[in-house]
Amino acid sequence: MRAALTSSFHLLVGVVLTLISTFVSERSAVASYSDIMGCEAGCGVVATGWPLAFIQDYLGMSVVGTADIMEVWFAADRFFWPPFLIDVGAWALTSALLAYAVRRRASSS
Numbered sequence: 001m002r003a004a005l006t007s008s009f010h011l012l013v014g015v016v017l018t019l020i021s022t023f024v025s026e027r028s029a030v031a032s033y034s035d036i037m038g039c040e041a042g043c044g045v046v047a048t049g050w051p052l053a054f055i056q057d058y059l060g061m062s063v064v065g066t067a068d069i070m071e072v073w074f075a076a077d078r079f080f081w082p083p084f085l086i087d088v089g090a091w092a093l094t095s096a097l098l099a100y101a102v103r104r105r106a107s108s109s
Contacts, residue, residue: 010099014092018084021050021091022069031056031078051090052083 029047033039036059046067047053055077057067062076071077 006096006099010092010096011088013095014088014090017091017095018049018054018087019069021087022048022055022067024048024050026067027053029053029056033059049083049087052087054080054082054084054087056080 026046026048028044030042031039031045031047032042036043039059043059045057045059046065047056048067049055055067055069055072057064058076058078061074062071067077072079
């Protein structure tokens with residue numbers, strides 16, 4: 001039971017930190033949108049999320065040059081599950097390793 005609660009806690013920390021990472025920095029990415037003329041072969045857009053960008057600006061509906069989690073809810077930006085899940089896993093693993101290091105240090109004192 002304790003292991004399930006601990007795993008759930010680290011997973012929740014991973015989700016929260018992943019969502020917070022969308023507010024930290026924006027960077028550029030190349031996206032291909034077949035429904036936008038001039039962007040069929042790819043065009044530069046703003047992307048956010050860290051370490052992997054999982055939200056990309058959608059040139060057709062959102063404010064150009066911005067990408068954030070709030071615009072995803074209104075389908076103005078594009079959300080990509082694979083990098084999001086990898087980011088959640090990376091943050092959850094970081095949380096678990098940090099907790100392990102703190103527990104180990106506390107027990108050795």
